[in-house]
Amino acid sequence: MKQKPIGIFDSGVGGLTVLKEISKILPNEDLIYLGDTARVPYGIRSAETVIKYSIECANFLFKKGVKVLVVACNTSSSVSLQALKERLPISVIGVIEPGVKAALKVTKNGKIGIIGTEATIMSEAYPKKIKEMKPDIQVVSKACPLFVPLVEEGILEGIIAELIVERYLKELKKSGIDTLILGCTHYPLLKKTIQKYMDGIQLVDSAEEVSREVKELLYNQGIINDKKDSGTKTFYVTDSPDRFRKIGEIFLNCKIENIFKVSLEEEKTK
Numbered sequence: 175m176k177q178k179p180i181g182i183f184d185s186g187v188g189g190l191t192v193l194k195e196i197s198k199i200l201p202n203e204d205l206i207y208l209g210d211t212a213r214v215p216y217g218i219r220s221a222e223t224v225i226k227y228s229i230e231c232a233n234f235l236f237k238k239g240v241k242v243l244v245v246a247c248n249t250s251s252s253v254s255l256q257a258l259k260e261r262l263p264i265s266v267i268g269v270i271e272p273g274v275k276a277a278l279k280v281t282k283n284g285k286i287g288i289i290g291t292e293a294t295i296m297s298e299a300y301p302k303k304i305k306e307m308k309p310d311i312q313v314v315s316k317a318c319p320l321f322v323p324l325v326e327e328g329i330l331e332g333i334i335a336e337l338i339v340e341r342y343l344k345e346l347k348k349s350g351i352d353t354l355i356l357g358c359t360h361y362p363l364l365k366k367t368i369q370k371y372m373d374g375i376q377l378v379d380s381a382e383e384v385s386r387e388v389k390e391l392l393y394n395q396g397i398i399n400d401k402k403d404s405g406t407k408t409f410y411v412t413d414s415p416d417r418f419r420k421i422g423e424i425f426l427n428c429k430i431e432n433i434f435k436v437s438l439e440e441e442k443t444k
């Protein structure tokens with residue numbers, strides 16, 4: 175079990191923020207990443223569709239023999255985590271709870287902001303989890319649909335990024351929150367610009383938090399890979415590897431090799 179890989183999936187390239195943090199904190203683990211690039215974005219789709227796609231991604235990785243499954247996509251974590259946990263005999267970790275736990279640790283005034291895709295915000299997964307863990311917290315949410323294309327275009331800083339950040343975050347800034355959860359895989363790349371505008375507000379990056387949770391889980395289950403060599407990284411995508419490679423290299427800040435195109439439809443019938 176220890177030698178088995180960790181499976182990570184996302185609607186596309188964004189989950190590489192999570193892969194990056196996991197490989198930093200668990201450098202000896204082999205990682206298998208699946209990006210459902212043919213069907214991205216999930217953030218504008220109905221819960222029913224996101225659940226269906228997420229189950230297909232999870233099944234694909236399960237068949238690859240992963241020891242735990244990380245749902246890097248916030249949209250997918252928001253609506254499909256329960257369905258995945260019910261179906262898989264391995265541990266499934268989403269990004270919502272780790273992000274919430276981290277935000278609860280840092281807030282001093284009990285007012286937390288959440289930004290994410292439309293589907294994530296509509297699902298109310300973050301506010302529900304916060305209320306479940308600490309009912310007296312005040313929550314303000316905002317969907318920021320242009321942030322994903324902005325990041326995918328590589329526009330992370332400068333006037334265009336600043337104007338869009340201001341447009342979406344104006345109300346949140348005035349709302350008195352002291353903590354803001356970056357509830358989408360892509361948003362950590364906009365951290366500098368968001369932080370500049372949300373001066374003095376603590377940003378919570380769920381990618382960092384989830385990697386800590388994965389380490390803790392492997393440790394508790396006694397399945398940390400104890401090999402001495404660095405772990406391998408294998409990438410699967412459902413559309414052409416070229417765009418994934420191009421944008422993925424911005425996310426990871428290094429070259430990406432080992433990208434394979436797969437069809438989840440074909441895999442289903444195997």
Ligand code: DGL
Pocket residue numbers: 184185186188189214215216217218246247248249250290291294322357358359360
């Ligand atoms: N990965 C998605 C998320 O974290 C963002 C991209 C999409 O909409 O699919 O919510």
